[in-house]
Amino acid sequence: MSRIIVITSGKGGVGKTSVTANLGMALARLGRKVALVDADFGLRNLDLILGLENRVVYTAIEVIAGECRLEQALVKDKRQAGLVLLPAAQNRNKDAVTPTQMKDLISNLAKNYDYVLVDSPAGIETGFRNAIAAATEALIITTPEVAAVRDADRVVGLLEAHEIKTIRLIINRLRPEMIRQNEMLSMEDILDLLVIPLIGIIPDDERIIVSSNRGEPLVLDSKPSLPGMAFENIAKRLEGKEEVPFLDLMAHNDNLINRIRRLFKG
Amino acid sequence: MINELIERLFNWSNTNSSRDEAKRRLKLVIAHDRAGISPEMIESMRQEILEVIARYLEIDQDETEFTLESDQRITALYANFPIRKVKRQKLLVRDEESETTKT
Numbered sequence: 188m189s190r191i192i193v194i195t196s197g198k199g200g201v202g203k204t205s206v207t208a209n210l211g212m213a214l215a216r217l218g219r220k221v222a223l224v225d226a227d228f229g230l231r232n233l234d235l236i237l238g239l240e241n242r243v244v245y246t247a248i249e250v251i252a253g254e255c256r257l258e259q260a261l262v263k264d265k266r267q268a269g270l271v272l273l274p275a276a277q278n279r280n281k282d283a284v285t286p287t288q289m290k291d292l293i294s295n296l297a298k299n300y301d302y303v304l305v306d307s308p309a310g311i312e313t314g315f316r317n318a319i320a321a322a323t324e325a326l327i328i329t330t331p332e333v334a335a336v337r338d339a340d341r342v343v344g345l346l347e348a349h350e351i352k353t354i355r356l357i358i359n360r361l362r363p364e365m366i367r368q369n370e371m372l373s374m375e376d377i378l379d380l381l382v383i384p385l386i387g388i389i390p391d392d393e394r395i396i397v398s399s400n401r402g403e404p405l406v407l408d409s410k411p412s413l414p415g416m417a418f419e420n421i422a423k424r425l426e427g428k429e430e431v432p433f434l435d436l437m438a439h440n441d442n443l444i445n446r447i448r449r450l451f452k453g
Numbered sequence: 454m455i456n457e458l459i460e461r462l463f464n465w466s467n468t469n470s471s472r473d474e475a476k477r478r479l480k481l482v483i484a485h486d487r488a489g490i491s492p493e494m495i496e497s498m499r500q501e502i503l504e505v506i507a508r509y510l511e512i513d514q515d516e517t518e519f520t521l522e523s524d525q526r527i528t529a530l531y532a533n534f535p536i537r538k539v540k541r542q543k544l545l546v547r548d549e550e551s552e553t554t555k556t
C-alpha cells in the first residue's frame with residue numbers, strides 16, 4: 188500500500204519544499220521507493236532544491252494534457268536510488284489544472300511507489316486544493332511565529348473538512364536560545380495551541396540554506412548534522428518507529444552561561 | 454535567591470515576555486478562526502443577549518465576560534453575567550400579562 192502525503196502550511200516560506208526534499212531523500216535512503224511531486228505550479232522550486240533543475244524535460248502539465256507519458260516526466264535522482272521527481276509546470280496558468288486531474292495523476296503515480304510526497308504551494312486557494320486532492324495523510328509545517336501557527340490551524344481545519352484524518356505537525360526553524368530567553372514560542376506552546384500530533388522538530392540552521400545553494404539535500408551529507416538527523420528521524424517515525432525520541436535541541440544548543448544558570452537552579 | 458539575582462541580572466525572567474504575549478494572542482485568534490466568528494459578531498451577540506437578560510435581571514455591566522475559548526479542538530462560548538439583583542416587579546408584570554393573554 189503506497190502512502191500519499193501532502194506537505195502543507197498555509198503560510199509561505201516556512202520550509203515545505205526543504206522538508207519535502209530532505210524527507211524524500213531520507214525515506215529513499217531507508218530503501219523506500221519515493222516520488223516527490225511539485226504541486227507549486229508557476230513557482231516550481233523543488234527541482235532546484237534537489238539539484239535536478241537541469242534534467243527537467245516534461246512536467247505534470249504535459250502528462251495531464253496527454254502530451255507525454257507519466258514515466259517520461261519523472262526525473263530520476265542519480266545520487267539516490269528509488270527517488271524520482273515529478274516537476275511542476277513553470278509557465279502555464281496554474282488554474283488550468285483541476286483537483287480531479289491532480290488526483291488521477293497522483294493516484295496513477297502511487298501505484299509504483301511506497302511514498303508520494305506532494306509539496307504544496309502556500310495559501311489555501313486552487314494550488315492548495317490541487318495538492319491535497321489525492322492525499323490521505325498530511326504533514327503540516329509551521330515555524331514558531333504567530334502568523335505561521337495561526338495559518339497552520341486554519342489548514343488543519345480545511346484538511347479535516349476534506350476527510351484527511353492523519354495529520355501530523357513539523358515545527359521548523361526552532362531557535363533554542365530565543366526560547367530560553369522567552370522570546371519565542373516553544374514546541375510545547377505550539378502543541379498546546381494546535382493540538383495535533385508532532386512528528387518532528389527542526390532547528391533553525393544555516394546549513395539548510397547552504398545545502399539549498401548547492402542543490403544537495405542535507406541528508407546526503409556524509410557529515411552528520413542536527414537538522415539532517417531531524418529529517419532522518421521524521422522518516423523513521425513515518426515508517427512506524429514512533430519511539431524515536433525527539434532531538435533535545437535545548438541541550439544541543441547549550442553554552443556556558445546557561446550551564447551556570449542551571450547550576451544555580453539546582 | 455541567588456538564582457533570582459542572576460535572572461534579573463541577565464533579564465531572563467522578563468514578566469511580559471513576547472513568548473507569553475504570542476501564546477495569549479494566538480489562543481484568542483485561533484478560537485475565533487475555528488468558530489468562524491468575527492469579533493464584531495461576538496460583540497453584537499453579547500449586546501443582544503445582554504438586552505434579553507436585562508429585562509429580567511440587573512446585570513453588573515462592567516463585570517460581564519463573553520468570550521470564545523478553544524481547548525482540544527473544541528470551541529465553546531463562555532458567558533458570565535454577574536447578577537446584581539432580580540427584577541421582582543418586572544417578573545410579576547410579565548406573569549400577569551401572560552395570564553391575560555391566556556384567557
Ligand SMILES: Nc1ncnc2c1ncn2[C@@H]1O[C@H](COP(=O)(O)OP(=O)(O)OP(=O)(O)O)[C@@H](O)[C@H]1O
Binds near residue numbers: 201
Ligand atoms: N530549518 C531551517 N533553517 C534555516 N533556514 C531554513 C530552514 N528551513 C527553511 N529554511 C529556509 O527558508 C526559506 C524558505 O524555505 P522553503 O522554500 O523550503 O519554504 P516553502 O514553505 O517551501 O516556501 P513557499 O511557501 O514559497 O513554497 C529557504 O531559503 C530555506 O533555505
Ligand SMILES: [Mg+2]
Binds near residue numbers: 203204306
Ligand atoms: Mg515551496
